[in-house]
Amino acid sequence: DAKTTQPPSMDCAEGRAANLPCNHSTISGNEYVYWYRQIHSQGPQYIIHGLKNNETNEMASLIITEDRKSSTLILPHATLRDTAVYYCIAYNYGQNFVFGPGTRLSVLP
Amino acid sequence: EAGVAQSPRYKIIEKRQSVAFWCNPISGHATLYWYQQILGQGPKLLIQFQNNGVVDDSQLPKDRFSAERLKGVDSTLKIQPAKLEDSAVYLCASSDLRKARSGQYFGPGTRLTVT
Numbered sequence: 001d002a003k004t005t006q007p008p009s010m011d012c013a014e015g016r017a018a019n020l021p022c023n024h025s026t027i028s029g030n031e032y033v034y035w036y037r038q039i040h041s042q043g044p045q046y047i048i049h050g051l052k053n054n055e056t057n058e059m060a061s062l063i064i065t066e067d068r069k070s071s072t073l074i075l076p077h078a079t080l081r082d083t084a085v086y087y088c089i090a091y092n093y094g095q096n097f098v099f100g101p102g103t104r105l106s107v108l109p
Numbered sequence: 110e111a112g113v114a115q116s117p118r119y120k121i122i123e124k125r126q127s128v129a130f131w132c133n134p135i136s137g138h139a140t141l142y143w144y145q146q147i148l149g150q151g152p153k154l155l156i157q158f159q160n161n162g163v164v165d166d167s168q169l170p171k172d173r174f175s176a177e178r179l180k181g182v183d184s185t186l187k188i189q190p191a192k193l194e195d196s197a198v199y200l201c202a203s204s205d206l207r208k209a210r211s212g213q214y215f216g217p218g219t220r221l222t223v224t
Contacts, residue, residue, distance in 0.1 A: 002151070034212060043113070043200050043215030044152065087151060093206065096142075096165060097213060099151025 002100035003027060003090040009104040012082075018075040020103050022088030025069040031092045033064060035073045037084040038102070044087065047073065078107045111135065113216035115201050121222045127189040130219045134182070134203030140164075142213060143176055143186050144200040152200055158184060159206075191223045 005023045012018040024033060032051050036044040048055055048062045050071075055062045061074040075082055087102040114133040122128050134141050139160050144152035155174065156166040160181040169176070173192070178184040188195055198220050202213040 036212075041217075041220075043202070043218050044213075046212045046214070049212065096154050096157065097152075099153070101149070101151055 002098045003031075004033075004088045004100055006086070006088055006100060006103045008101065009106070011106050011108055012075075012078045014080060014107050014109050015077055018078040018082065018105060018107070020073040020075075020086050020088075020105065021070065022073070023070045024088070024090050027068055027090045028092070029068075031090045031095075033062065033071050034089045034091050034097070035060070035062065036087045036089065036099075037082075038087070039081075039084045044099075047086075049091075078105075080107050080109065083107045113201055113203055113214055115199075115216040115219055117219055118217065119220050119222075121224065122191055124193055124223050125190040127187065128191055128221060129188075130186045130199050130201075130221075132184045132186070132201030132216060134184070134201070135205075135214055138203035138205045138214070139181070140204045140206050141178055141184050142202040142204075143184070144202065146198040146200055146218070148197070155186070188221075191221075193223050196221055196223045 032049050034049040035047040038044045048060050050062045064071040085102040085104050087099050116131050141158045143155045146152040155169045156176045157164040158178045161178050176186045198218040200218045202215045204213045
């Protein structure tokens, strides 16, 4: 079973920030939080990952709480092309990715 | 760099027939994965290869599914005979575990419909 829980769906207005939450209360100290997204009819695409510190790249920002029990993926200016299923995964070297059902984000015009 | 390639993209077969899927990982990636994704669910790992050896096939239904990666590069996944419940998208992914915290790179998948 997945170690993470996410809301099944969210809506976001185009141009606004999309904040996708993830709970991982049982994550171990050496497990990273990875985020992937899957646009319809495509394979999952890597977005970002982090351990303790907040991370930012050209696609998104990842905010991890100090106790590491939850995190938030932020898409700062959502576009229609960001409509996808977003997966939050707790992962460490040597493990396998375990995908839950993810969050279906709908960006609305 | 070129991504993970898969073929065919779509396949329709009747139950009890056989089918094979092909995957070419990213160049230099020693680790290759096959996932099954049923509609509305996240991908589920079927088998993991490290070079041409199997690392994990605990969730592969071995009575009907088989996979190989003979030369440590390309891989094929076969289903024989297919059942209706095998209808799904079959995803191939690869990674380079030599790189710290390397993620997995996914191909576009093969959508299988069993009628």
